[in-house]
Amino acid sequence: MIPAILLMLGIGATCGIVLSLASKIFYVYEDPRIAQVENNLAGANCGGCGYAGCSAAAEAIVTGKEAPSLCIVNSKDGVEAVSRIMGVDAGEAEAPLSYNMCEGGNRAADKYHYMGVSSCKAMDAVYGGHRVCTVGCIGLGDCIKACKFGALDMGPDGYPVVDDAKCVGCGACQKACPKDIIQVKTLTEQLLKFNQTHDPLAPCAQTCPAEINIPKYISEIKAGKYAEAVQTIRMRNPLLLSCGRVCPHPCEDMCRRGLEDEPVSINQLKRFVADYEMNSGSRIPITCAPDTGKKVAVIGGGPAGLSCAYFLRRIGHQVDIFDAMPKLGGIIRYGIPEYRLPKKVLDWEIQGILDLGINAFTQVKFGVDFGLSSLVASGYNAIFMGIGAWSDYALGIEGENLDGCYKGIDWLSKFASGQDIKLGKTAAIVGGGNSAIDCVRTLKRLGLEKVYIVYRRTRKEMPANAVEIHAAEEEGIDFVFLAAPTRVIGDENGKVKGLEYLKMELGEPDKSGRRRPVPIEGSETVLDVDMVISAISQAPDPSFKDTDPTPKIKDLELTRWNTIDNNPETLQTSIPYIFTGGDSATGPSLVVTAIGGGRRAARAIDLFLKGKPVEPVENSLLGKRIPESIFKNVEGITPIKRAKMPEIPVNQRLDSMIEVDLVLPEDQALAEADRCLNCCRICYNPDTEFPIAK
Amino acid sequence: MAQSLVKEFTKGLWAEIPPFRLVLGLCPTLAVTKTVENGIGMGVATTFVLVFSNILISMLRNIIPSKVRIACYIVIIATFVTIVEFMMQAYTYELFLKLGIFIPLIVVNCIVLGRAEAFAGKNTVIPSAADGLGMGIGFTMSLAALGAVRELIGAGTLTVWGGSPIFEIGHGYIPFQFMVEAPGAFIGLGLMLCLMNLIGQK
Amino acid sequence: MTNTKLIVSHAPFWHSGDSLFQQNLNFLIALVPAALFGIFKFGAPALGVLTLATSSAMLWEVIMAIISKQKIAIADMESAVIGLLFGMMVPATMPWWVVITGTFVAVVLGKYVFGGIGGNPFHPTLVGIAILMMSWPAFLDFDTAYVSYQFDFTALAPLAALKSQGTSVLSSFSTYDLLMGNEVGGIGSTFGLGIIIGGIYLILRGYTRWEIVVAFIAGILITATLFYVLHPDTYAPPLFHLFSGYTLLGAFFLAVENSSSPVHRIPMLVYGFLGGFMIILVRNIGIYPDGTILSILLINLINPLIDVIKPKALGKGVSHA
Amino acid sequence: MIKRSFFALSKPRLTYDLLDTSLQSAEPLAVPGSLTLLLPEKIDSAKKALIGPGDAVKKGQKLKLYDDSTPYVLSPVAGTIKGFDSYSDDFGNKATYIMIKPNPSAKGDEQWAQTNLEQTLEFAVGHLGQIPGALPFSTLANPDYDIRTIVVTGADTDLLCDTCQFVCSAYADQMAAGARILKAMIRADRICITVPENLSVQVDLDGFNILRTSDTYPSNLPAMVMKDHLGKVLSPGTIPENEGVCFIRPEALVSLARIYETGHPVFDKVITLIDKGGKRYRVKATIGTPISKILSCFNVQINERDRVIIGGPMRGLATYTVHHPVVPDMDTIMVQDRDVIAELSDSACVNCGECIRICPANVPVNLLVRYLEANLYEEAADRFDLESCIECGLCSYVCRARIPLYQYIRLGKHELLTLRENA
Amino acid sequence: MREMLSMIVVLTVLTAVSGGLLAAVEQTTRPQIEEQVLKFQKEPAIKEIFPDATNNPIQERADVTADGTTLQVFPAVLSNGKKAVAFEAKGTGFGGPVGLMVGINIDTDEIIAVRVTTHSETPGIGSRAKEDLSFVSQFAGKSMSANFSLKKGGGDIDAMSGATVTSGGVSQAAIAAQALYKKLKPEIVKQIAN
Amino acid sequence: MGDLFVLAISCIFINNILLAQFLGNCPFLGTSKKMETAMGMGMAVVFVLVMAGMITWIVDVYLLKAMNVEFLRTVSFILVIAALVQFVEMFLKKSIPGLYAGLGIFLPLITTNCAVMGVCLINIKEEYTFIEALVSSFAYAVGFGLALVLFAGVRERVILSRVPKPLQDTSIGLVTAGLIALIFTIFRGMV
Incomplete structure (x- = not known):
């Protein structure tokens, strides 16, 4: 025992001394x-790892030659720890995933027969590949060969399919692809991807102001993967329940099927999956990137603010929403009547967004209850102003302030917030937009005997959604076209008695191609009404500039329409840390435009927060169209009836404020999804003779 | 807590089973798997060392200066290895003879040091023990599996304990001796690894 | 004319017309004399073994291609050559299941796992035979294999006899007998003349590289001569080594396998010579009677190391003007 | 096509064709109803193009896309621009094609009649780009190169081709005149001309330094001429220009002489057409003429899966459309029937060594191709002499596994450049 | 400095504790280990060499020493009353030492039998030395003065075919036994006599 | 002298530490993907093994055996080796950075390389003299390096061939190593 201890003592001490001296x-x-x-x-x-020992590997990581995930034996925590040491910020440490942009390159025609090296890269070098499509997948599977993890496979439709479970986001596939079709993106990058001129985009996806990947979610519906479809929509639009109800779906105007047949009812399909989720009783989980520790204040809880907050939260920023109204939702809560968008649905939708960890402060008005300086002092790194456009334009005619005269949005929001409103028996609503229609349809439901719409042009020129106009007609609204109000006639009590207007006729077309209405002299006519609502457009309310005591707020420039001046690509305002979007940036516009704007602002805010230059998206499509994707005719289409929107019969709906439009039943939704041609930039699936074979 | 313990334990059984998933500890895997018995014996010995060294190292992890970390770990491991050596010599002598030089070489088995560095040096005692046990059992299973394949093909028998086979392919079987030879060990392990990759892909 | 789709490929647009099928077909043709002689000498069982070996090798190729969902590549006849060579190296009495196992090992372990044609670092047939030899040496023992046969020559495997009984047995084997196949051995490995004719045919056709063959034979002759000159009593003369066992088959057909042999001139000479040298070394001082199989595998192994000796590429080392 | 011989112990010998003396002259082809010009610049949608559909152009007018672009083409005819669009060339080079509808009634090129033809390089660079024969003015004017030697490729570089030989013999006087102009322009030390050693036709080549090249392929390739006749070996990755040598076509000299002789640009290009049976036709076509016009002129039928090759069988370029226009550097058009097209395979290299034996540059193709297949371009260049390849195509020609080796190598070189540019 | 000191101290203490612990374990297990060695390595060989021993050679084992060489010997009394002794000698085989238990008739100096005790040879080739008795039985009856080299080296022993090295190892061991016997015989005789 | 030569040959070829004794396989597979790495590792092993062989022999003979505490062999050997490797690494890094760049980075791999420990134990087990131990250490290390370089040569090519996916990397590496082990049996009985 003793010798053993002594010996070991000796050896240990020697080694210890030698090593410590040597060090x-x-x-x-x-x-x-x-x-x-x-x-x-x-x-x-x-x-x-291929390196000679851990210290060599560590050196390679530190010198940036290798990724923090180099060690094959390391645990997940270990990789994270290494990333942290390397100062890779958490936002970038989030796991990237491979993402396929072209779904169906083999549908494009061939321009030649190829013989040679079987690789996309090689074929791309020969006149850009054999496919006529310049951006599509060549299909020789370089990405699949490049993947060391077996996460890619050639799908049955001739394009690579990524298995998310196996993908580690190493980026090998992206490097291998000569066409930039496979892109490895983190969640942040995916959420903040905007359409670019070189993307393989269907016409509908190019048109959608929110840039939703429409063919993708329709094909997911087709495959019965409703949850995936919801996820796909949510990559671009957090308010799918609302949009599914109120969106005027510009996408359908560009639907290729519409060239030969009726367009696919895209919005109804969106509503179908959105309602599917809501009615399923549980929410599909939404993933967020790791926290970045940056704080953003969102002023205005309308569609733009909600969208911006949602995307900022998902990419890992902390977001607080401030709203002047008692509840979030903005114009879609207070401007859109219950029968179009039930409040219950809206509540459910907004709750889902807040559940991501967003705080909401309501009934606080910017410039009054809080101001720029208080936000800055509270540590917000950036501010999004989505204050909407709430101040109605005045008609500018005599008698406008008589009792019984109201302004569109003002009236709608008062009604929506349950304030007591004195009603008359007959009403005239001036304007041709959606707010005007909302007013008339609401009034009709409130039991008015006669409700007029007074519009100075014809039905064809009405900016309101065609379906809305149609529904109003069905519900028995009286349309007075080519009428320019000149005076509100009041009685002795100062109450409205009638509306005088001048008849118009259409003159020569103006620059925008619309024929200008020209007044007919002496054609004054009086409409007997006891209520007049002017709903002729709105502008943002700029009062905050005066009420906010912060001097800096004076630097925020407004346009002559009182919208907040901004760079339309980045939505950055004249104060670098303030961004805007929605109606306060564009003037009154579509909900879906506001949602798209919110996301675009989120991208800019993200760049700003990460200290990168806030630059526009390269080759941004933004409102442009890809010329080669716009067809004049589409071959191989057999007309199939478009699914009809189910709705409550007119006689039942006028009694209450219940929702008029109903959701498609599943079979019809599937049939409608099947009508989609799954277009891409130049290719699409023609109808086959035997629909089963599809 | 319990859940994470189970996780630490089970990862060694499949998700990170050495040496198939973690390609570590190849030398004993190749050398002692002529029979199932040897494989199990080696596995158990390694498990013992893994568990106890993991426990001790996790206990001492705050005391040991990082510059002499490796040296200290190695001393601890070597101590347990020597204890195992004595035990095997005293109680399972035949096995000791078969495993020969590979018993002391558990010291340099990269699994043991690897777990010490990667896990025990950073975790508390109980998870470290679970990790060691899981890895050890996983290692034992791998060795037994490779041993079974090699013994079955190369000798036509399966020997689990005590010298006499528990299973023998019929007398007509002429053993494919290549499998119990050195080259067969490499190829057997290589093909099993391929099999594991195939299963893993599913 | 507007809608005709043309073939687009890269230059050159001509090809010499050579193909793998041509190469392997010529290999098979070159093996015919020796194989025919084997069938003639060992009778129907030899025919059976050759057919089984060739067909089972091709079958394994097909099976593996199906399992791994790859393109079936038996049309290039590579596996037929592997199988036939395997058959030619084993005794005619080899049981069917040994043949099938052997070709499995050869095709799958020798070739398929390395990615099929062109990937194998070692000669697949030799991998098969070497593994069999380690597992079931008894089936490759030519002395016991032919006990039931009646031959009009010494029915002893020359090399095994040399190993166990020393140089005294040499008198039983005349060079003429060895050359004309009057010895026991693998079905197709005894008829030296046939192998030489086939081998020369292949060289002339340009399907094997003469440098390897020449260097290989030179390696054998020189090394054997050295040993023989030093100790004529203990070691056999060079011609005996050259014409016995697998030597000729190795020189003309095995060492020259494309994928496992060098392509540059100096490496080819080194490779061949080393092969010959190792064979004699094994026979004279090693434990195996014949060393051809392992020797060729050994030079296969060093092939990647020596095949880097190559002529300077055009302009290499020329400094910028 | 030359096939492998039965006894193949030695290398296959591919020999150049000598001038086909049965074709004494080139048949002029009328200006077609539509011309296509290729402009080596890609369309930038962000910029405003200078030209657009409907614009009238004059013969000899300089057409360029944008104000700040350097590349331009000269319109070979007077007419109207029908449109232009982008075109993907080899290796992802983006170009623009411009379609012009000739207007036969428009005449004259006042612009040129007024221009004072200067015999200077600056003038040529600015006004004579893309003349038939593609004289590389921009290379000659590039300050990075110190061009001291001009080599005129009197011997065609590819098999089967004899256009250059034809031009040398048919327009020898103009060629000599062109050479004098060029020499004056660039102050070159010497102008050499390669001539096949067995050429029996007597050509008057006074003033040229004659290099007699052997008839074995690839001895007419620039790298081989440099090595065998100029005593300069190109180091890997360099081009003859780095060594002060520039290779030009004889036709470029002829065009040069004619321009200065007539005072007007010339646009007719001598082209040899080789039909499926190997028969040659000689034609003089206006630059921009679609190939299909030439084909139909000689009744060459093109079927699905045939191959139309611009250039010779070893180094040419297979086009995917018969609408491909005649371009200044197009000498030969070769048509292959689908039945004679050898199948390629995607088999792995079997290490047979044929390529090693035949490679004139001693490139270890067998290993090189493995690295190229694995996209290891840097390694291929460092260890396996990727850049030493002189691009003769012989390795592909003899490859037993029928691997498109030459394609791998070209692609590898291209990717290597991209890698280095990005680095 | 503090760091250095802690490095030295920790390492030293750790090694010392390890040394002590191991020494303790070693002491506890030593008797058991010795017994195991006898039981598994030597006993079977001795039983085969002296199938008819009337005593228990294992129990009567003794260490004999001469000129600094110590050897453990197992004396046996055969059924015919003759005295014999067995001991182990070592040679080098293919994969390490080959242990050979040699049983010798003390009176005649003739080998009674030999058995291989330990080996680490290739299974199937070298391991036959242990199982295949025809090889080891060559030694039986040979005088201790015979030439135990292999025939190849000019001796009397036929090598096992294909296992030349192992055969050589056994032969080496036998030769080693010869040397040991020659050196220690007087001591052995003395020992047995006691 | 002749015996030492035979011993060396036997250690390099016949009892090759990697292919016949199964020692040092982890770095064998790990560092054989590239010829450069293989060469570096081979040299580093030669360097360390010779030193370790000498030191452990001295420790064994003059300390363990002398003090009759042979049971401490494992623990003392490994400690000595670990300390040696770490020392050499530090020394090279500071004093001969050029050599460190070539060999030093492989040193950490060697601590857990069972070939080193194995050879030291074999030296003792076979009761070699100091010179023999030196020769055997060197020869075993050379054998290790030789096998590694040969393996790397083959493996560099194998990596580039179209190995089926599940077999790629380690799996095919092991199969190749197996075949090399098979080939190395050619040296059996040569000394």
Whole structure:
């Protein structure tokens, strides 16, 4: 025993002394991070990484030659620890995934027969590949060969399919693809992707102001993957229940099927999956990137603000929403009547967004209850102003202030917030937009005997959604076209008695191609009404500039329409840390435009928060169309009836405010989804003779 | 807590089973798997060392200075290895003879040091024990599996304990001796690894 | 004319017309004399073994291609050559299941796992035979294999006899007998003349590289001569080594396998010579009677190391003007 | 096509064709109803193009896309621009094609009649780009190169081709005149001309430094001429221009002489057409003429899966459309019937060594192709002499596994350049 | 400095504790281990060499020493009353030492039998030395002065075919036994006599 | 002298530490993907093994055996080797950076390389003299390096061939190593 202890004591002491001396004598400076990284590697010195031992691997990581995930033996926590040491910020440490942009390159025609090296890269070098499509998948599977993890496979439709479970986001596929079709993106990058001129986009997806990947979600519906379809929509639009109800769907105007047949009822399909989720009783989980520790204030809880907050939250920023009204939703809560968008649905939708971890403060008005300086002082790194356009334009005619005269949005929001409103028996609503229609249809439901719409042009020129106009007609609204109000006639009590208007006729077309209405002299006519609502458009309310005591707010420039001046690509305002979007940036516009704007602002805010230059998206499509994708005719289409929107019969709906439009039943939704040609930039699926074969 | 313990334990059984998933500890895997018995014996010995060294290292992890970390770990491991050596010599002598030089070489088995560095050096005692046990059992299973394949093909028998086979392919079977030879060990392990990759892909 | 789709490919637009099928077909043709002689000498069982070996090798190729969902590549006849060579190296009495196992090992372990044609670092047939030899040496023992046969010559495998009984047995084997196949051995490995004719045919047709063959034979002759000159009593003369066992088959057909042999001139000479040298070394001082199989595998192994000796590429080392 | 011989112990010998003396002259082809010009610049949608559909152009007018672009083409005819669009060339080079509808009634090129033809390089660079024969003015004017030697490729570089030989013999006087102009322009030390050693036709080549090249392929390729006749070996990755040598076509000299002789640009290009049976036709076509016009002129039928090759069988370029226009550097058009097209395969290299034996540059093709297949371009260049390849195509020609080796190598070189540019 | 000191101290203490612990374990297990060695390595060989021993050679084992060489010997009394002794000698085989238990008739100096005790040879080739008795039985009856080299080296022993090296190892061991016997015989005789 | 030569040959070829004794396989597979790495590792092993062989022999003979505490062999050997490797690494890094760049980075791999420990144990087990131990250490290390370089040569090519996906990397590496082990049996009985 004693010799053993002595011996070991001796050896141990010798080794200890030698090593500790050596570590002093032979000290060489090296990046301290190497030791830290090495501590977080598996330390097995197994050589599995291809480097000679863990310290060599650590050095390679620290010098940036290799990724923090180099060590094959390391645990997930270890990789994260290494990433942290390397100062890779958490936002970038989120796992990237491979993402396929072209779904169905083999549908494009061939321009030649190819013989040679079987690789996309090689074929791309020969006149850009054999496919006529310049951006589509060549289909020789370079990406699949490049994937070391077996996460890619050639799908049955001739394009690579990514298995998310196996993808580690190494980016090998992206490097291998000569066409930029496979892109490895983090969640942040995916959420903040905007359409670019070189993307393989269907006409509908190019048109959608929110840039939703429409063919993708329709094909997911086709395959019965409703949850996936919801996820696809949510990549671009958090308010799918609302949009599914109120969106005027510009996408359908560009639907290729519409060239030969009726367009696919895209919006109804959106509503179908959105309602599917709501009615399923549970919410589909929404993933968020790791926290970045940056705070953003969103002023205005309308569609733009909600969208911006949602995307900022998903990419890992902390977001607080401030709204002047008692409840979030903005114009879609207070401007859109219950029968179009039930409040219950809206509540459910907004709750889902807040559940991501967004705080909402209501009944606080910017410029009054809080101001710029208080936000800055509270540590917000950026501000999004989505204050909407709530101030109605005045008609500018005599008698406008008589009792019984109201302004469109003002009236709608008062009604929506349950304030008591004195009603008459007959009403005239001036204007041809959606707010005007909302007013008339609401009034009709409130039991008015006669409700007129007074519009100075014809039905064809009405900016309101065609379906809305149609529904109003069905519900028995009286349309007075080519009428320019000149005076509100009041009685002795100062109450409205009638509306005088001048008849118009259409003159020569103006620059915009619309024929200008020209007044007919002496054609004054009086409409007997006891209520007049002017709903002729709105502008943002600029009062905050005066009420906010912060001097800096004076730097925020407004346009002559009182919208907040901004760079339309980045939505950055004249104060670098303030961004805007929605109606306050564009003037009154579509809900879906506001949602798209919110997302675009989120991208700019993200760049701003990460200290990167806030630059526009390169080759941004933004409102443009890809010329080669716009067809004049589409071959191989057999007309199939478009699914009809189910709705409550007119006689039942006028009694109450219940929702008029109903959701498509599943079979019809599937049939409608089947009508989609699954278009891409130049290719599409023609109808086959035997629909089953599809 | 319990859940994470189970996780630490089970990862060694499949998700990170050495040496198939973690390609570590190849030398004993190749050398001692002529029979199932040897494989199990080696596995158990390694498990013992893994568990106890993991426990001790996790206990001492705050005391040991990082510059002499490896040396200290190695001393601890070597101590347990020597204890195992004595035990095997005293109680399972035949096995000891068969495993020969590979018992002391558990010291340099990269799994043991690897777990010490990667896990025990950073975690508390109980998870470290679970990790060691899981890895050890996983290692034992791998060795037994490879041993079974090699013994079955190369000798036509399966020997689990005590020298006499528990299973023998009929007398007409002429053993494919290549499998119990050195080259067969490499190829057998290589093909099993391929099999594991195939299963893993599913 | 507007809608005709043309073939687009890269230059050159001509091809010499050579193909793998041509190459392997010529290999098979070159093996015919020796194989026919084997069938003639060992009778129907030899025919059976050759057919089984060739067909089972091709079958394994097909099976593996199906399992791994790859393109079936038996049309290039590579596996037929592997199988036939395997058959020619084993005794005619080899049981069917040994043949099938052997070709499995050869095709799958020798070739398929390395990615099929062109990927194998070692000669597949030799991998098969070497593994069989380690597992079931008894089936490759030519002395016991032919006990039931009646031959009009010494029915002893020359090399095994040399190993166990020393140089005294040499008198039983005349060079003429060895050359004309009057010895026991693998079905197709005894008829030296046939192998030489086939081998020369292949060289002339340009399907094997003469440098390897010449260097290989030179390696054998020179090394054997050295040993023989030093100790004529203990070691056999060079011609005996050249014409016995697998030597000729190795020189003309095995060492020259494309994928496992060098392509540059100096490496080819080194490779061949080393092969010959190792064979004699094994026979004279090693434990195996014949060393051809392992020797060729050994030179296969060093092939990647020596095949880097190559002529300077055009302009290499020329400095910028 | 030359096939492998039965006894193949030695290398296959591919020999150049000598001038086909049965074709004494080139048949002029009328200006077609539509011309296509290729402009080596890609369309930038962000910029405003200078030209647009409907614009009238004059013969000899300089057409360029944008104000700041350098590349331009000269319109070979007077007419109207029908449109232009982008065109993907080899290796992802983006170009623009411009369609012009000739207007036969428009005449004259006042612009040129007024221009004072200067015999300077600056003038040529600015006004004579893309003349038939593609004289590389921009290379000659490039300050990075110190061009001291001009080599005129009197011997065609590819098999089967004899256009250059034809031009040398048919327009020898103009060629000599062109050479004098060029020499004056660039102050070159010497102008050499390669001539096949067995050429029996007597050509008057006074003033040229005659290099007699052997008839074995690839001895007429620039790298081989440099090595065998100029005593300069190109180091890997360099081009003859780095060594001060520039290779030009004889036709470029002829065009040069004619321009200065007539005072007007010339646009007719001598082209040899080789039909499916190997028969040659000689034609003089206006630049921009679609190939299909030439084909139909000689009743060459094109079927599905045939191959139309611009250039010779070893180094040419297979086009995917018969609408491909005649371009200044197009000498030969070769048509292959689908029945004679050898199948390629995607088999792995079997290491047979044929390519090693035949490679004139000693490139270890067998290993090189493995690295190229694995996209290891840097390694291929460092260890396996990727850049030493002189691009003769012989390795592909003899490849037993029928791997498109030459394509791999070209692609590898291209990718290597991209890698280095990005680095 | 503090760091250095802690490095030295920790390492030293750790090694010392390890040394002590191991020494303790070693002491506890030593008797058991010795017994195991006898039981598994030597006993079977001795039983085969002296199938008819009337005593228990294992129990009567003794260490004999001469000129600094110590050897453990197992004396046996055969059924015919003759005295014999067995001991182990080592040679080098293919994969390491080959242990050979040699049983010798003390009176005649003739080998009674030999058995291979330990080997680490290739299974199937070298391991036959242990199982295939025809090889080891060549030694039986040979005088201790015979030439135990292989025939190849000019001796009397036929090598096992295909296992030349192992045969050589056994032969080496036998030769080693010869040397040991020659050196220690007087001591052995003395020992047995007691 | 002749015996030492025979011993060396036997250690390099016949009892090759990697292919016949199964020692040092982890770095064998890990560092054989590239010829450069293989060469570096081979040299590093030669360097360390010779030193370790000498030191452990001295420790064994003059300390363990002398003090009759042979049971401490494992623990003392490994400690000595680990300390040696770490020392050499530090020394090279500071004093001979050029050599460190070539060999030093492989040193950490060697601590857990069972070939080193194995050879030291074999030296003791076979009761070699100091010179023999030196020769055997060197020869085993050379054998290790030789096998590694040969393997790397083959593996560099194998990596580039179209190995089926599940077999790629380690799996095919092991199969190749197996065939090399098979080939190395050619040296059996040569000394």
